Amino acid sequence: DVVMTQSPLSLPVTLGQPASISCRSSQSLVYSDGNTYLNWFQQRPGQSPRRLIYKISNRDSGVPDRFSGSGSGTDFTLKISRVEAEDVGVYYCMQGTHWPWTFGQGTKVEIK
Amino acid sequence: QVQLQESGPGLVKPSETLSLTCTISGGSISTYYWSWIRQSPGKGLEWIGYIYYSGSINYNPSLKSRVTISVDTSKNQFSLKLTSVTAADTAVYYCARRKDVWGQGTTVTVSS
Numbered sequence: 530d531v532v533m534t535q536s537p538l539s540l541p542v543t544l545g546q547p548a549s550i551s552c553r554s555s556q557s558l559v560y561s562d563g564n565t566y567l568n569w570f571q572q573r574p575g576q577s578p579r580r581l582i583y584k585i586s587n588r589d590s591g592v593p594d595r596f597s598g599s600g601s602g603t604d605f606t607l608k609i610s611r612v613e614a615e616d617v618g619v620y621y622c623m624q625g626t627h628w629p630w631t632f633g634q635g636t637k638v639e640i641k
Numbered sequence: 642q643v644q645l646q647e648s649g650p651g652l653v654k655p656s657e658t659l660s661l662t663c664t665i666s667g668g669s670i671s672t673y674y675w676s677w678i679r680q681s682p683g684k685g686l687e688w689i690g691y692i693y694y695s696g697s698i699n700y701n702p703s704l705k706s707r708v709t710i711s712v713d714t715s716k717n718q719f720s721l722k723l724t725s726v727t728a729a730d731t732a733v734y735y736c737a738r739r740k741d742v743w744g745q746g747t748t749v750t751v752s753s
Contacts, residue, residue, distance in 0.1 A: 577744065583741070623686075628699055629688055629702065629703070630688045632686040
């Protein structure tokens with residue numbers, strides 16, 4: 530299985546400041562169709578995961594533009610330009626290129 | 642907008658079969674693919690498998706010998722069966738449409 534490794538695992542952030550989460554895969558996530566199926570999910574406390582980003586950098590409907598994704602191949606990043614209180618939760622990267630699809634271990638974002 | 646709701650027993654005895662149903666509202670099962678995912682403290686998020694409405698299925702190899710996913714188009718539902726459960730199968734089970742719409746999840750505990 531493809532191993533997804535996130536860092537850091539815990540990220541204390543000051544409100545209004547930027548945050549960045551790294552995700553690395555154990556093999557390239559470029560699919561045979563040329564797309565890279567790298568997703569980012571947010572899981573707020575007590576809620577189910579919600580997808581924020583698909584195919585590296587595309588925001589899902591309703592996702593604020595302070596969230597952005599970047600990267601290629603095996604290295605990916607989720608950035609929050611200015612953290613708001615509602616952004617508290619655990620963030621997961623997830624690859625949908627190689628079956629079985631796999632998640633990172635999660636990064637807990639909290640307010641300082 | 643489409644909503645998903647998981648249902649089924651919250652407690653299952655070891656060696657028995659876990660059975661869950663996902664009911665779809667606000668949309669038809671006859672498009673896209675439909676998944677089961679679980680989340681446990683020990684293993685994190687794990688994609689169990691997915692099924693197209695046409696019946697094409699993919700199971701996680703780690704569970705393939707014990708899992709069955711099926712679709713009931715007449716009821717706009719799909720289901721999960723996991724046989725010979727152990728404590729390691731204790732988790733929150735989610736159903737999802739593709740990767741972008743998830744149910745609220747249901748907690749299943751395996752215990753005698």
